[in-house]
Amino acid sequence: MSRIAHEMMRHEFADAAWQERHAVTRVDQLRAWVGGDADGNLMRDIELGLARAPMAMRITPYVLNLIDWSNFFQDPIRKQFIPIGSEILPSHPLLRMDSLHERESSPVDGLVHRYHDKALLLATDRCPVYCRFCTRSYGVGLDTQLVSKKRASPFQSRWNTILAYLRATPVIVDVVVSGGDCFRLKPSQLLAVGTGLLSIPSIRRIRFATKGLAVLPMKVTSDHEWTGALVNISDAGRNQGVEISFHTHFNHPREITDYTIAAAELLFKRGVRMRNQTVLMAGVNDDPEVMKQLVKKLSDLHIQPYYVYTCDLVGGIEHMRCSVGLACQIEKDLRGITAGYNTPLFVVDTPGGGGKRDVHSFEHYDRQTGIAVYRAPSVRPEQLFTYVDPLQSLSLDAQAAWSDPQRASRILSDAIEVARAKSMGFE
Numbered sequence: 001m002s003r004i005a006h007e008m009m010r011h012e013f014a015d016a017a018w019q020e021r022h023a024v025t026r027v028d029q030l031r032a033w034v035g036g037d038a039d040g041n042l043m044r045d046i047e048l049g050l051a052r053a054p055m056a057m058r059i060t061p062y063v064l065n066l067i068d069w070s071n072f073f074q075d076p077i078r079k080q081f082i083p084i085g086s087e088i089l090p091s092h093p094l095l096r097m098d099s100l101h102e103r104e105s106s107p108v109d110g111l112v113h114r115y116h117d118k119a120l121l122l123a124t125d126r127c128p129v130y131c132r133f134c135t136r137s138y139g140v141g142l143d144t145q146l147v148s149k150k151r152a153s154p155f156q157s158r159w160n161t162i163l164a165y166l167r168a169t170p171v172i173v174d175v176v177v178s179g180g181d182c183f184r185l186k187p188s189q190l191l192a193v194g195t196g197l198l199s200i201p202s203i204r205r206i207r208f209a210t211k212g213l214a215v216l217p218m219k220v221t222s223d224h225e226w227t228g229a230l231v232n233i234s235d236a237g238r239n240q241g242v243e244i245s246f247h248t249h250f251n252h253p254r255e256i257t258d259y260t261i262a263a264a265e266l267l268f269k270r271g272v273r274m275r276n277q278t279v280l281m282a283g284v285n286d287d288p289e290v291m292k293q294l295v296k297k298l299s300d301l302h303i304q305p306y307y308v309y310t311c312d313l314v315g316g317i318e319h320m321r322c323s324v325g326l327a328c329q330i331e332k333d334l335r336g337i338t339a340g341y342n343t344p345l346f347v348v349d350t351p352g353g354g355g356k357r358d359v360h361s362f363e364h365y366d367r368q369t370g371i372a373v374y375r376a377p378s379v380r381p382e383q384l385f386t387y388v389d390p391l392q393s394l395s396l397d398a399q400a401a402w403s404d405p406q407r408a409s410r411i412l413s414d415a416i417e418v419a420r421a422k423s424m425g426f427e
């Protein structure tokens with residue numbers, strides 16, 4: 001390639017609009033990306049994977065470029081975004097769509113009000129990429145063969161209803177703007193959501209949660225209008241005593257490139273506070289060394305590692321979930337390697353709507369059956385919540401028990417009973 005062509009390519013590659021225009025959403029585009037070497041069997045396997053996935057596919061060329069195609073099956077970046085039919089395991093019998101019961105905790109469409117003083121605003125249902133393990137597979141992204149999505153479109157009228165609820169509910173002081181992803185909002189829409197929230201006097205903290213910095217970092221360095229809108233909101237918030245922060249979603253140290261460094265430096269210099277949330281996934285980051293590198297790299301970029309979540313129960317990703325026991329082990333290995341405030345808290349977002357709990361704080365955990373039972377006194381004091389380890393982490397006998405509805409319901413009620421007895425002992 002001539003030097004000029006190469007420079008033009010580089011220039012295009014660093015342009016977020018070019019990345020978005022060339023995002024890959026279909027297998028034939030993926031085949032074209034791979035070119036002459038495309039393996040027909042693999043492409044068919046991906047088609048089978050997509051047919052069983054609750055999430056549509058969308059990947060930026062930037063992310064495609066991070067994938068090591070010579071190690072496609074094992075690659076930690078690939079695993080997050082491209083399903084392969086032959087790797088999908090049967091789901092755990094306790095898997096339900098919307099396992100966190102978000103829709104049931106929504107007083108108005110697009111706002112989840114589960115905790116006392118904080119709420120989650122779903123600004124849009126689009127993201128720059130779609131992650132296979134997305135909790136919000138009931139609503140985020142395009143329809144798939146399996147799921148027709150509950151839309152959350154980026155419309156002012158929808159936001160107005162949400163803002164009216166927030167204004168009328170001053171107990172809420174903390175709003176997470178998620179979705180969907182604010183990287184898919186136009187600058188004017190980002191400003192509208194930000195200034196709308198800043199106009200509500202009771203709100204003290206606003207966070208924009210985004211996968212964008214991890215999958216489209218050139219947005220920050222090339223879309224000046226969008227970054228300007230974000231910085232404007234951040235400055236306006238600071239001036240009126242409201243903290244605005246930016247919550248990123250990096251899962252693997254290889255997701256941090258020169259593009260990421262340039263974007264994070266720009267945001268840091270312009271005073272945007274950043275924190276990171278990671279999802280713990282088998283074959284991606286279920287290794288203390290990988291997690292240590294991730295934490296160190298994020299800390300160097302002044303992105304504070306905030307949470308590591310165990311994977312929610314989402315269809316088609318059973319092979320990527322990790323046990324509660326493994327999450328506890330990795331947390332133990334991690335704590336102490338760097339500043340405590342840069343050491344993430346490992347959490348389980350409890351199925352059934354108990355909210356996030358420290359992974360170690362179970363009332364009862366049985367490694368044999370893979371059941372962990374949590375209480376959530378600040379959310380629903382009367383209830384107990386269970387998280388279940390993936391079946392493949394259990395003995396064959398325990399797996400057989402789970403596949404028999406009668407035995408499954410017995411081991412579940414036994415675990416609840418033990419947990420109730422144990423937690424009573426403290427009261």
Ligand SMILES: *Cc1c(COP(=O)(O)O)cnc(C)c1O
Binds near residue numbers: 118
């Ligand atoms: C995660 C979450 C929040 C924010 O919780 P933090 O623990 O403060 O990060 C708020 N509302 C809902 C529904 C959530 O899932």
Ligand code: SF4
Binds near residue numbers: 129131133134135179
């Ligand atoms: S970026 Fe976030 S909201 Fe979007 S698909 Fe991924 S996990 Fe879901």
